Amino acid sequence: MSLNAIWSEGRAALNGWLSIPDGFASEVMAHQGWDTLTIDMQHGIVDYAYAVRMLTAISTTQVVPIVRVPWLDPGIVMKVLDAGVLGVICPMINSAEDAEIFTSALRYAPRGRRSFGPIRANLAHGADYPKRADDLVTGFAMIETRAALDALDAILAVPELDAIYIGPADLALSLGAEPRFDPVDPVVTGPIEHILARAKHHGKRAGIHTGSASYARAMVEKGFDFVTIGSDARFMAAGAARAVADFRNVGNDVKIAY
Template identity: 45%
Template structure:
């Protein structure tokens, strides 16, 4: 089976860097996949992207060195299985607030006897190879998003769930839920403490910790702090920032 570059980075003791796709466009997916990132995450939760977009974007990413990931819109088993069958090598699941939610993620993304994923890996066989079924459970990465008060309160127990590779912190949602704003690199002490708590819980359980970041500089700092999976902002936000900078140069900002 084709290896997962995220796992390769982790096995080498390094943090994995992921691109983040908000545009439902295969050309953008190809550009980001060729940029040098370790993986590319297609966002089905908040982005302007649906399942039909996801399939052609996965096809585009498969022609690049990057490994394809998908942030699903929810923990519904059907969409998790669809993303995996379409060739995703990683699932980031939002709003995991309890051990039950984390177990449901593992169950939907694992074949029996580990879970209840049904067989039919369509593009998974094309991308992963003919031995996909034998190695999929050990190759796919499963990250549960911690972004609410409930998830934060249960983070130690969530990290202990067998089959879960780790957690992914949504700093803006976590700040919003704590009543401290939506900064992607928060300065508020309560939000910073909550992020540190998530990192410590993951490390204590021998699991991985990921984080969405507003820039490469913040992503590097978070990787140096110990985060294993960092996202240096999204394609949409990077485009807006680049346009604003260029317009400022010509006096149009």
């Protein structure tokens, strides 16, 4: 399964976020019905070795594996591709030149300059992976700054760019607004709608980070093709907090049966 296969069915992809560097936690998330899971190597505490273990765990399912790389660095883009990811989200793409550097690392020659060495990708996706890789892999440029807004059409015009991904928190900061999930401030929502409209104009897919299922559904209704709802760490914290709150509300007369 790939993102293109999901989109060919005419539906948006539901994405989960992984920031806990653990194979079992990733495997648990992978069995919950997500279309895709993104390992966060930018703001999470995941390094490359842990990312490979997490990708191995995700491979127990049909979930599409994605990585958000730490920065615009062709070396790490190529390395996570060789590890078997089928999507790469690259932060802080602020110009067409940035987008060209990023996309060139996604494709083998003659379409790009990805170095050949799919050491785990062959295991995860079959011996014919190198022949299909250029079309299997999806590259997302994160649009999250005023500079990116100013260069939006030039970024979207880069031929090998598949999609954009909106980081609402950094976008809000860049525009002088409060960073938050599920923004309602027109200072932020206006640019989000503009980014979506321009992506559609250029024939690119559009994704966005959200903090709730209701907001994610609203974004899909607006036309987004890829929506993230929460992370493993946030789900764990929320579930634990609810359990503790339920216990505290009941009182101290609860008996634990062993």
